[in-house]
Amino acid sequence: MRQALSPLRRQLLARLRTPASASELAAELEMPRQRLGYHLRQLEEAGLIELVEERRRRGFVERVLRSTADAFVVDPGVLGRHESRHAADIHAxxxxxxxxxxxxxxxxxxxxxxxxxxxxxxxxxxxxxxxxxxxxxxxxxxxxxxxxxxxxxxxxDTPSGRPYRLIGAGHPAPKAE
Structure with missing residues (x-):
């Protein structure tokens, strides 16, 4: 999954908020369709993009793909982030x-x-x-x-009960628009 976050793959995820085919993406990004196809397959296997439709084009089937979400929350562990030196600081x-x-x-x-x-x-x-x-x-x-x-x-709290995790957090409220 770490490779899913390479700059090219992040660019593809953002671009595929609007459905497109590998051929369309290759033309836009000025790169070989085969190279792009590899990255698209990896993103699809990871569940980050999905097939929208298949259409016949000049003797082959063109696959149209899109991102499975408008935005993704990325686990810092995937980015190789190590335990924060502030982990014990509840105010960090x-x-x-x-x-x-x-x-x-x-x-x-x-x-x-x-x-x-x-x-x-x-x-x-x-x-x-x-x-x-x-x-x-x-x-x-x-x-x-x-x-x-x-x-x-x-x-x-009941020792035999089902455990729930409770998190209390605070941060400055964003300014109203």
Missing amino acids: AEHLLDAATRTVRDVARMQAGAERQGKRLLTFTVETEVRFGAPGDVHRFTEALAGAIADVVADF
């Missing part, structure tokens, strides 16, 4: 990205498995905004929130 952006990436990866895999079995994956989300008056308030808030969560977990 790298730690938040690692936790969010793990969550997306794990939930996507479990959701796909549940769908294959015709089941629903039970999850929950809590989302809100808070406004801090001073930078030091973030640290105090984090400590208070962690304590409150520990108390609630202690009330509901």
Whole structure:
């Protein structure tokens, strides 16, 4: 999967948001269709692109492909990213990205498995905004929130129950457009 993220393959994924054939892509990118075909097969095998249609052209079948999504979330592990030196720093952006990436990866895999079995994956989300008056308030808030969560977990945690992972994260809210 690491090769799926080469610059050419990223370019193909972006371009294939609109369906195209290998011949069309080769002309646009000014490269041999055979070379492009190899990369397209790898992307298709990885499930990142899919066949939209097949059409007859001059004695052969032309395959029209498209990206399977408008955007992809990439696991930093695939990019060769090593454990963040800030991993123990709960206030580091790298730690938040690692936790969010793990969550997306794990939930996507479990959701796909549940769908294959015709089941629903039970999850929950809590989302809100808070406004801090001073930078030091973030640290105090984090400590208070962690304590409150520990108390609630202690009330509901059952050793024989099904485990759920709970992630609390905060980041600056983007400015409204």
